Amino acid sequence: MTITVATFAWVPEVARGYVKDLRVRWALAEAGLDFELQLLGEGEPDGDAYRGWQPFGQVPAYRDDEVQLFESGAILLRIARQADALAPRDAQEAADIEAWMFAALNSVEPKIDALVHPGIFHAGEDWVAGSRPSAERLVDLRLKSLGRWLKGRDWLLTRFTVADICMATVLRSLEGEPVIGRHPVVAAYLERCLARDGFRTALAGQLETFGADAA
Numbered sequence: 001m002t003i004t005v006a007t008f009a010w011v012p013e014v015a016r017g018y019v020k021d022l023r024v025r026w027a028l029a030e031a032g033l034d035f036e037l038q039l040l041g042e043g044e045p046d047g048d049a050y051r052g053w054q055p056f057g058q059v060p061a062y063r064d065d066e067v068q069l070f071e072s073g074a075i076l077l078r079i080a081r082q083a084d085a086l087a088p089r090d091a092q093e094a095a096d097i098e099a100w101m102f103a104a105l106n107s108v109e110p111k112i113d114a115l116v117h118p119g120i121f122h123a124g125e126d127w128v129a130g131s132r133p134s135a136e137r138l139v140d141l142r143l144k145s146l147g148r149w150l151k152g153r154d155w156l157l158t159r160f161t162v163a164d165i166c167m168a169t170v171l172r173s174l175e176g177e178p179v180i181g182r183h184p185v186v187a188a189y190l191e192r193c194l195a196r197d198g199f200r201t202a203l204a205g206q207l208e209t210f211g212a213d214a215a
């Protein structure tokens with residue numbers, strides 16, 4: 001099967017290592033599936049051809065011999081179905097994986113983005129400092145719930161799945177934020193996820209694409 005993953009040909013330094021094709025690379029590494037990169041040059045994400053594949057002009061986008069799709073979460077579910085190591089074992093596990101993917105992307109990621117993005121995309125603007133306390137409180141609540149669930153568990157489910165890839169890449173944006181230090185169970189879970197070979201392979205691959213050292 002030929003798998004193609006579309007990502008940008010270039011991103012600013014601050015984004016290197018954090019572009020969401022990382023999730024896809026990680027899942028493919030865990031699955032042991034090879035892929036080709038389609039690197040989008042200047043203007044290409046806005047062209048009709050790419051918008052027909054990814055309507056928002058974002059990355060990643062994915063194509064294999066059967067389907068093409070966009071949205072990193074949807075792509076991860078597709079990859080999981082293609083790979084023995086990641087495929088759900090029964091209907092309940094499939095449902096749990098889907099639920100935790102949505103939880104990561106819908107219940108956790110927006111709160112973390114609201115805390116972290118202003119400092120990155122609006123650095124120096126007057127309102128940024130004032131937005132932090134309430135944003136941090138909401139992240140704190142989510143991490144408290146997540147820590148409660150993860151207590152006594154290595155992974156979100158009984159084994160590592162694409163839901164962990166999604167959750168870990170979401171949580172990773174909190175590295176360096178004081179709030180994660182207040183949730184040691186979540187911090188330990190994140191560390192466990194990021195220690196996997198699949199993550200290291202994915203990160204090294206993305207940094208190589210964007211011309212940065214993989215150190």
Ligand SMILES: N[C@@H](CCC(=O)N[C@@H](CS)C(=O)NCC(=O)O)C(=O)O
Nearest residue numbers: 018019020057058059060071072073
């Ligand atoms: N919900 C999308 C978000 C994708 C996304 O935010 N991609 C960023 C790169 S990490 C992007 O393409 N940004 C450029 C833009 O939004 O125009 C997904 O998970 O695939």
